[in-house]
Amino acid sequence: MKKYDVVVIGAGPGGMTAALYAARANLSVAMVDRGVYGGQMNNTAEVENYPGFPSIMGPELGENMYQGAIKQGVEFVYGDVQGIKVDGSKRIVQMDNEDNNLEAKAVIIGTGSDNRKLGVPGEKEYSGRGVSYCAVCDGAFFKDEDVAVVGGGDSAVSEGLYLANVTDNVNVIHRRDQLRAEKVLQDRAFKNPKMDFTWDSTVTEIVGDENKVTGLKVHNKKTGEDKIVDAAGVFIYVGNIPNSQPFQDLDITDEQGWIITDDQMATSIPGIYAIGDVRQKKLRQIITAVNDGGVAGQNAYEYIESLV
Numbered sequence: 001m002k003k004y005d006v007v008v009i010g011a012g013p014g015g016m017t018a019a020l021y022a023a024r025a026n027l028s029v030a031m032v033d034r035g036v037y038g039g040q041m042n043n044t045a046e047v048e049n050y051p052g053f054p055s056i057m058g059p060e061l062g063e064n065m066y067q068g069a070i071k072q073g074v075e076f077v078y079g080d081v082q083g084i085k086v087d088g089s090k091r092i093v094q095m096d097n098e099d100n101n102l103e104a105k106a107v108i109i110g111t112g113s114d115n116r117k118l119g120v121p122g123e124k125e126y127s128g129r130g131v132s133y134c135a136v137c138d139g140a141f142f143k144d145e146d147v148a149v150v151g152g153g154d155s156a157v158s159e160g161l162y163l164a165n166v167t168d169n170v171n172v173i174h175r176r177d178q179l180r181a182e183k184v185l186q187d188r189a190f191k192n193p194k195m196d197f198t199w200d201s202t203v204t205e206i207v208g209d210e211n212k213v214t215g216l217k218v219h220n221k222k223t224g225e226d227k228i229v230d231a232a233g234v235f236i237y238v239g240n241i242p243n244s245q246p247f248q249d250l251d252i253t254d255e256q257g258w259i260i261t262d263d264q265m266a267t268s269i270p271g272i273y274a275i276g277d278v279r280q281k282k283l284r285q286i287i288t289a290v291n292d293g294g295v296a297g298q299n300a301y302e303y304i305e306s307l308v
């Protein structure tokens, strides 16, 4: 079994920062991810609230963070983590293939969260054929067409603004009469002539022909009216669910699955830390994930020193 001082699970902004900090403390570090490094930054168009970069595309920021970590000696390991086994002072990171399990003194969990699904008829059926969770990836398929965005948070509004640049019209369908998104995004969206809003409305079905989406059935909760909103693409941004399933048996999550830590990113198990969006916390941003990663990387170093 390969041995490291620290194994970081997840290569989003939190994980890449934790790995960077631990490596700079002269620890051997593996950073595991089941996909491409970058995490949700890969699905984010423009980032304007990461200090030092007045405006940068999400994937570019991810690439920069990755290069920074690798330069410090971090080893990237591709694999799907199934769990962590505690064996005395050893922490065994269990992979999908047991032969690839990794041994560590400290583990930092930065597995983030996944898109919450709407759970309505048509969503699964038309996924990839008009239903998308990533404007940056799929927006260009709808050049000169009308699209809908579902949700009212920062993601729905910022990605809606991105879509307004590449499509003909964006209809934001929100279940209340007020957006949750930050004020600056709201102001921009309300001023954008290519953005419309359908308030107080829930999506009951995504409809289409044999091959692709043609629209959504929406129900207005206030008037009781049902109608079809025409759209060639439906972009769903209704929040996130934590990627903490592999760690359920460690008993470190709350009832919704978010991992509970103290302000030093320590879970209730010594040598196991959690960072970024998978943590129970209020503000989930790139900058807060990066903060968590720095704190956890340094604390993992101090914990390992204390073992000697």
Ligand code: NAP
Binding pocket: 049, 118, 150, 151, 152, 153, 154, 155, 156, 158, 175, 176, 179, 180, 202, 237, 238, 239, 240, 282, 283, 284, 285
């Ligand atoms: P979010 O803040 O949880 O917002 C989810 C939105 O979806 C809410 O408007 C919610 O409505 C709606 N919603 C939830 N379940 C629904 C359902 N079943 N049907 C219809 N609508 C539903 O999620 P997010 O926008 O993805 O953001 C996640 C985190 O990332 C947040 O902390 C956010 O601040 C952060 N983020 C920040 C930026 C930025 O700083 N620019 C960009 C993206 C994300 P209600 O409002 O009625 O609850």
